Amino acid sequence: MRTSKQSKPIETKHYVLLKRACNSQKLKNAMALLFYCGFRVNEVKQFLKTDIEQSIKGNELIADIIKQGIIRDVNLSDKAKAELSTLLLETKGDYFVRYRGDSLRVCLNRFIKKVLGEGFTSHGFRRNAITTIINSHNPRLAQDWIGHKDLKTTLGYYHSSSENLKKASNSIG
Numbered sequence: 001m002r003t004s005k006q007s008k009p010i011e012t013k014h015y016v017l018l019k020r021a022c023n024s025q026k027l028k029n030a031m032a033l034l035f036y037c038g039f040r041v042n043e044v045k046q047f048l049k050t051d052i053e054q055s056i057k058g059n060e061l062i063a064d065i066i067k068q069g070i071i072r073d074v075n076l077s078d079k080a081k082a083e084l085s086t087l088l089l090e091t092k093g094d095y096f097v098r099y100r101g102d103s104l105r106v107c108l109n110r111f112i113k114k115v116l117g118e119g120f121t122s123h124g125f126r127r128n129a130i131t132t133i134i135n136s137h138n139p140r141l142a143q144d145w146i147g148h149k150d151l152k153t154t155l156g157y158y159h160s161s162s163e164n165l166k167k168a169s170n171s172i173g
């Protein structure tokens with residue numbers, strides 16, 4: 001997948017910078033779903049506020065992933081639930097994120113580039129989520145979590161850092 005290899009992962013430190021710089025509620029909501037759930041940008045447009053409310057109560061967000069023809073259940077961390085709860089209170093209307101066509105992706109990518117610079121795109125949220133799960137657990141778990149049919153696709157998102165390489169080296173022997 002070409003985009004994931006080009007996009008740097010948007011880690012927690014980057015996400016914090018983006019939240020601070022953002023004055024658009026829709027973009028804040030979209031970024032929270034991207035960061036905590038590893039969705040694609042086009043997938044976050046489907047959620048109503050009631051979907052988010054139910055996910056907080058039930059501990060998981062259920063998404064119908066049209067591109068892959070699957071239903072994906074994403075378990076929400078306590079941190080994700082807390083942030084989504086706060087964002088819900090600040091959101092007007094029925095939709096949690098409301099954009100038509102590709103305009104959300106375009107707006108997000110323009111904003112991300114402005115704040116973080118070259119090399120970062122909205123796909124970096126997904127890359128970070130997959131990398132984090134692989135580093136914390138294993139590639140198969142990341143594959144199941146993200147909903148890929150082929151492990152090679154999941155591994156294409158993996159970003160090795162010098163910090164991870166040091167940890168791996170120290171774990172040997």
